[in-house]
Amino acid sequence: MRRKLPSLVLAVLVALATAGVATAANGGFTPVEPASPNAHHIQHAYYLILGFTSAIFILVETLLVVFVVKYRSRGRARAVEGAQVHGHSRLELIWTAFPVVILAIIAGFVFYELPNVDSAPAAADPIHVTVEGHQYYWQFDYTDSPDRARSIGTLHVPAGRVVDLKVVSPDVIHSWWIPALGGKIQAIPGRINHTWFQADPGSYDGQCAELCGVFHASMRATVRSESQQQYRHYLATWQDTIGKQIWNGVCATCHGNLGQGGYGIAIANNSLLTQKSGLEGVIRNGFTGAQGAMPPVGHTWSQAEIDAIAAYVKKHIYKTAPLGGSNGG
Amino acid sequence: MAARSEAAYPVGWKSGRVASWLVTVDHKRIGILYIATSLVWFVAGGILALLMRTQLATPNEAFLTKNSYNEVMTMHGTTMIFLVVIPILAGFANFLVPLMIGARDMAFPRLNALSYWLFLLGGIILWLSWFSKGGAAHAGWWSYPTLSENFPFTSPGHGQDYWILSLHILSLSSMLGAINFIVTIHNMRAPGMTWMRMPLFIWAIETYAILLLVALPALSAAITLLLLDRTVGTHFFIPSHGGNLLLYQHMFWFFGHPEVYVMVLPVFGMISEILPVFARKPIFGYKAVAFSTIGIAFFSMLVWAHHMFTTGMPVGLDSFFMISSMVIAVPTGIKIFNWIATTWRGNLIFDTPMLFALGFIALFTMGGLSGIFLAAFPVDWQVNDSYYVVAHFHYVLFGGSAFGFFGGLYYWWPKMFGRMLDERLGKWHFWLLFVGFNLTFLPQHMLGLLGMVRRIYTYHHAGQWEAYNLTSSIGSGVMALATLVFLVNVWRTNVLRQGVRAGNDPWLADTLEWYTTSPPPPQNFDSVPYVTSARPLRDLRRRLAEQAQ
Numbered sequence: 001m002r003r004k005l006p007s008l009v010l011a012v013l014v015a016l017a018t019a020g021v022a023t024a025a026n027g028g029f030t031p032v033e034p035a036s037p038n039a040h041h042i043q044h045a046y047y048l049i050l051g052f053t054s055a056i057f058i059l060v061e062t063l064l065v066v067f068v069v070k071y072r073s074r075g076r077a078r079a080v081e082g083a084q085v086h087g088h089s090r091l092e093l094i095w096t097a098f099p100v101v102i103l104a105i106i107a108g109f110v111f112y113e114l115p116n117v118d119s120a121p122a123a124a125d126p127i128h129v130t131v132e133g134h135q136y137y138w139q140f141d142y143t144d145s146p147d148r149a150r151s152i153g154t155l156h157v158p159a160g161r162v163v164d165l166k167v168v169s170p171d172v173i174h175s176w177w178i179p180a181l182g183g184k185i186q187a188i189p190g191r192i193n194h195t196w197f198q199a200d201p202g203s204y205d206g207q208c209a210e211l212c213g214v215f216h217a218s219m220r221a222t223v224r225s226e227s228q229q230q231y232r233h234y235l236a237t238w239q240d241t242i243g244k245q246i247w248n249g250v251c252a253t254c255h256g257n258l259g260q261g262g263y264g265i266a267i268a269n270n271s272l273l274t275q276k277s278g279l280e281g282v283i284r285n286g287f288t289g290a291q292g293a294m295p296p297v298g299h300t301w302s303q304a305e306i307d308a309i310a311a312y313v314k315k316h317i318y319k320t321a322p323l324g325g326s327n328g329g
Numbered sequence: 330m331a332a333r334s335e336a337a338y339p340v341g342w343k344s345g346r347v348a349s350w351l352v353t354v355d356h357k358r359i360g361i362l363y364i365a366t367s368l369v370w371f372v373a374g375g376i377l378a379l380l381m382r383t384q385l386a387t388p389n390e391a392f393l394t395k396n397s398y399n400e401v402m403t404m405h406g407t408t409m410i411f412l413v414v415i416p417i418l419a420g421f422a423n424f425l426v427p428l429m430i431g432a433r434d435m436a437f438p439r440l441n442a443l444s445y446w447l448f449l450l451g452g453i454i455l456w457l458s459w460f461s462k463g464g465a466a467h468a469g470w471w472s473y474p475t476l477s478e479n480f481p482f483t484s485p486g487h488g489q490d491y492w493i494l495s496l497h498i499l500s501l502s503s504m505l506g507a508i509n510f511i512v513t514i515h516n517m518r519a520p521g522m523t524w525m526r527m528p529l530f531i532w533a534i535e536t537y538a539i540l541l542l543v544a545l546p547a548l549s550a551a552i553t554l555l556l557l558d559r560t561v562g563t564h565f566f567i568p569s570h571g572g573n574l575l576l577y578q579h580m581f582w583f584f585g586h587p588e589v590y591v592m593v594l595p596v597f598g599m600i601s602e603i604l605p606v607f608a609r610k611p612i613f614g615y616k617a618v619a620f621s622t623i624g625i626a627f628f629s630m631l632v633w634a635h636h637m638f639t640t641g642m643p644v645g646l647d648s649f650f651m652i653s654s655m656v657i658a659v660p661t662g663i664k665i666f667n668w669i670a671t672t673w674r675g676n677l678i679f680d681t682p683m684l685f686a687l688g689f690i691a692l693f694t695m696g697g698l699s700g701i702f703l704a705a706f707p708v709d710w711q712v713n714d715s716y717y718v719v720a721h722f723h724y725v726l727f728g729g730s731a732f733g734f735f736g737g738l739y740y741w742w743p744k745m746f747g748r749m750l751d752e753r754l755g756k757w758h759f760w761l762l763f764v765g766f767n768l769t770f771l772p773q774h775m776l777g778l779l780g781m782v783r784r785i786y787t788y789h790h791a792g793q794w795e796a797y798n799l800t801s802s803i804g805s806g807v808m809a810l811a812t813l814v815f816l817v818n819v820w821r822t823n824v825l826r827q828g829v830r831a832g833n834d835p836w837l838a839d840t841l842e843w844y845t846t847s848p849p850p851p852q853n854f855d856s857v858p859y860v861t862s863a864r865p866l867r868d869l870r871r872r873l874a875e876q877a878q
Contacts, residue, residue: 028775028793031711042711049705053698060665060694067672068687071608072679078837080609082675087614087667095666096617096659103655103701110651110705117707118644135482167641172476172483173574175639175714179780183710184639188575189475190568193641209639209714209782211469213476213483214395217785263395288481295482 031179035204035225036197038182041116048109052102117182120196124162129155131167133174133187133208135295136215137249142235149238150305152249154222158231159201167193170300172213178206178223186210199225214263215253242305243312250297251309259317265291273318276310283309354438355851356423359445361745363420364738366449367413373456374408375812377401379805382769386802388789398786399467400488404455406470407492410592411499412452414730418595419444419506421737422534424745426510428842428849429528431519431857436512444506451498458491466492469784471585472555474566474577479559490559493552500545507538507545514538519841521860525619528840528863529612532619533598536626537591543630544587551580575640582633590629592726593693594622596733597664600686603740604668606838607683608675614667615863621660621667628657638706639713647706654704661697665690680836681755685736688763692728696721699774717777723770735762735815743835747847748828754818761811768804772797839864 030047034040071082120126130141142149143166157163167176169187177184181197181204208219224230248257254264261267272278283306286296298306343352350358380401384393393401423441427434435441458465463486468477472492477484514535518527554565555577564570566577605612612618631653638647668690677683699721703709712718735758742750776797781788788794822828834843843866845854862868 028772028777028779028797031778032780039711042707045705045708046702046711049702049708053701057694057698060669061691063669064672064687064690067669067675068677071672071675072677076676078609078676078678080676082608082610082677083673084611085613085670085674086611087617088670091670092614092617092663092667096663099659099662103658106701106705107652107655110707111648114644114707117710173473175782177714177780177782179711183707184713185710186640188568188640190572190574191641206780207782207785210473211399211476211784214399216399217787293481 033180034182035180035200035202036182037121038117038197039180041113042183045110045113045117049106052106056099056102120162120164120198124198126162126164126196127157128164128166129157131155131165131176131187133167133169133171133176133212133219134250134297135171135213136208136219136253138174138176138208138219138221139249145235149235150242151234151238152242152245153220154224154245156224156226156231156234157199158228159199159225162196162198165195165197167195171295173210174208174212174219175210176206176221177209178204178221180204181206181223184209197223199223201225201227218253239304239308243308243310244316246305246309247312247317251313254294258320259313264294268317269319271318273313276307276314279310279313280306354434354442356427356435356438356441357745357849357853359441360420360422360424362445363416363423363448364745366445366452367417367420370408370412370452371417372812372816374405374413375809377405377408379809381405382802382805384786385788385798387799388791388795389787391787394786396464396467399469399784400459400465402784403466403469403472403492404459407455407466407496408452409726410470410588411496412448412455414592414726414734415499415503416448416452417734418537418592418730419448419503421599421734421741422510422537422595423506425530425741425842426513426534427517428744428845428853429531429840430514430517430522431841431844431854431860432513432517433853435509436517437509440505441509444502444509447498447502447505451495451502454491454498455495458488458495461487461491464488471581472552473581474555474558474572474574475568477555477559478567484559490556493556493559496552497549500549503541504545507541510534510538511542519857519860519865522865525616526860526863526865528598529601529615529618529622530595530598530840532622533594533601536622537594540587540591540594540626540629544584544591547580548584548588551577551584554580575637578637578640579634582636583630585636586633587626587629589722589725590625592730593733594626596689596730596737597622599733599737599740600668600689601664602838602840603682603686603736604671606740606836607678607680607686608672609678609837610671610675611839611864612667613670613673614663617663618667621663624660625657628653628660632657635704635706635709638709651704651706655701658697658701658704665694665697680739681750681752681759682736682740682836684756684759685732685739688759689729689732689736692724692732692763692766696724696728699724712777714783715777716773716781716783719783720770720773720777723773727770728766732762732766735759740836741842742822743831744842744847744849746823746828747831748822748826749831749835750818750822750828754814754821758811758814758818761807761814765804765807765809765811769801769808770804772800772804776801834866837870839867841865844869 031043034043128143130143132139137152140151140155167185167187169189171189174187175184176187181199185193185195202225204223206221208216212219254262255267256262259268267273282294283298284296287294342348353359380393384390384398466472466488468484468489475483477489479485514531557563558565558567564572566572566574568574601612601618632650634642634646634650635654702712703721739750739755776794779793781794831847833846858865858869
């Protein structure tokens with residue numbers, strides 16, 4: 001009985017893996033449902049590789065199990081030797097050549113799919129967005145819009161339009177990834193990378209995929225693929241909400257949603273929130289003192305954005321948190 | 330020779346129970362020191378893993394967060410790679426190389442001792458860095474700048490500096506060890522042991538040592554530049570001053586990928602020793618297995634940038650690194666098929682070493698196949714830096730390397746200590762570890778495909794994310810239990826001395842280490858038989874049987 005156990009468990013595993021392939025397309029057996037052509041074509045390559053590797057997996061594990069069962073000792077003494085076979089050149093040649101052929105097919109298919117993954121459709125009239133990874137938020141600049149609209153954390157795009165992303169970072173390496181909209185691209189300080197998508201209508205979540213520091217886990221992004229009208233509306237009204245977006249995306253990560261403190265100090269009752277010039281100094285230049293340090297988050301922000309965040313915190317954060325709240329840590 | 334004088338002329342304090350281990354230059358004792366030390370760190374690194382799995386068991390957990398999590402994650406990776414897998418394999422190599430080639434010791438016994446003590450020192454420095462200003466390093470085991478640079482919001486404090494210092498010392502230790510192995514293997518083989526009669530483990534160690542010599546300088550250079558950036562104000566990796574971050578990634582992975590094979594080739598060697606003995610057959614295709622080792626090592630130096638597919642390299646480079654990475658699958662496939670063919674028409678005896686060897690094949694195959702997805706760079710763009718990759722490399726490094734070295738421990742334990750590990754506990758160990766391992770890491774493939782990125786300390790998704798994460802965390806508990814069973818087994822065998830005494834050759838094995846007593850005397854052999862094949866001990870048994878007739 002004990003001798004059969006290994007084969008039994010292996011057989012169960014093989015069955016599980018087969019079942020896994022059978023129930024593909026849900027439960028995390030394939031990448032998330034694609035919503036952009038590049039993601040679709042990655043999915044095709046994934047399926048092809050999944051097909052070949054599953055076949056090899058089943059072949060290898062089955063051979064292993066069958067041999068384990070068939071050639072088990074059955075109480076023969078240790079001194080009894082198995083067949084003294086030293087090799088078989090032709091057989092070995094076959095299992096050298098066979099993977100070469102499979103790998104060539106996979107590589108060929110990757111090259112066939114590559115143009116559809118790597119570059120946007122040629123006829124497209126793309127909109128351009130600069131994606132800036134920051135510790136710990138994504139900033140989107142709509143470079144086509146006349147007043148260079150901006151959003152934090154959420155990217156608004158018109159559904160069906162090709163979006164060309166220029167991906168950069170001023171601080172550490174981040175990695176841009178919205179699983180439904182294709183693969184990753186790192187945001188590397190000192191370099192400019194490009195990627196693209198053409199999203200179906202909907203809302204798609206993702207997050208930074210390269211360890212970027214304390215709040216790597218909080219560095220999320222959402223792409224809202226909406227109607228042309230909604231998209232235009234955002235570009236026209238971005239300045240109305242940018243204060244709130246900055247608070248939620250930039251400040252609240254450390255200071256808490258209500259300014260009650262957390263990783264950073266509690267600021268809800270700090271009178272600096274009402275003094276715009278002092279506040280601007282801290283936001284633009286950062287701060288180092290006994291209470292800890294704050295990065296110069298806003299050193300590239302426009303005056304309009306500084307004004308917006310200053311107005312927002314004065315109205316919505318100052319003295320709104322419960323008194324005696326947490327003081328950091 | 331040093332090893333002999335130690336036994337024949339014990340002098341004063343050096344012969345004490347503890348002191349004799351401190352001053353030893355005997356390769357067997359050094360090997361055991363390596364292995365014992367690595368196992369201590371295996372437990373420590375495993376505890377770090379359990380902390381992380383506890384934090385990730387459920388969404389929005391607050392058990393271990395932010396920088397604490399990043400420190401634990403960085404230390405887990407660094408410990409498991411530099412303080413467990415590499416040194417435990419160095420330990421096996423130390424113990425086995427002279428015995429397997431019929432030599433009395435390593436070529437440079439004192440250098441060998443130095444390698445071990447440097448390893449211990451490097452490890453202690455790494456673990457003391459928990460107490461340094463700013464805590465341990467928290468930029469991940471590959472420590473990409475600028476996150477690892479000395480800025481207020483990246484890696485201030487000294488944890489990163491100690492991490493660099495520790496890796497420098499560990500690299501030195503590995504370099505010295507590698508030189509020692511190469512010289513020993515080239516010069517000290519028994520009469521008649523030509524290259525084609527060497528045990529396959531020796532082939533693996535020769536290749537592993539050469540890989541270390543080629544790859545380690547790139548790491549040393551990269552972290553030296555990082556140290557200069559951090560401490561004396563250079564700007565190698567500070568883009569605002571003209572530095573280049575991709576330079577670090579290239580240098581690191583030029584070391585980092587051969588490193589993967591440094592961690593797995595010696596295990597391939599062990600599997601190639603264990604399988605034939607428990608199948609009662611010769612290895613199927615000795616030459617194919619030996620030369621595929623060299624093939625893997627060669628190509629492993631040409632694939633490094635497949636770790637960098639998402640850095641926006643030109644498609645031409647992506648294509649080159651995809652093809653070179655796929656090429657590596659060919660010699661690896663040769664090994665898998667040759668190992669399976671080795672069991673064909675055998676008399677398979679399922680002692681614990683054999684279970685681990687078969688488990689290794691089953692799991693490593695999975696890790697190898699998931700690697701094909703990662704080599705196809707458009708697919709890698711999707712799964713890179715997700716839990717899919719975490720699952721992949723744990724199948725390679727735990728399902729592969731760790732299952733291999735556990736098999737090696739059960740197999741060579743009687744030679745090291747003269748006592749067998751308990752078979753019943755050994756089988757419990759194997760099955761718990763096998764089940765726990767798959768519970769832990771199989772669901773991580775799915776998590777990665779669902780979009781869970783690696784190195785996050787929390788997530789907010791319920792449903793499938795939670796189910797897979799919880800399964801994974803439960804699996805890690807089962808693995809911990811398995812490890813506990815192993816430690817009990819070791820305690821029973823060596824401390825309570827309940828292990829069955831082993832003769833010279835309890836497994837009826839093929840190679841020269843089983844010719845001498847268990848454990849071997851300080852000088853290893855009084856005489857070594859002339860080697861006429863790759864299986865000198867089987868030849869000897871057959872000659873004796875013929876004489877008896």
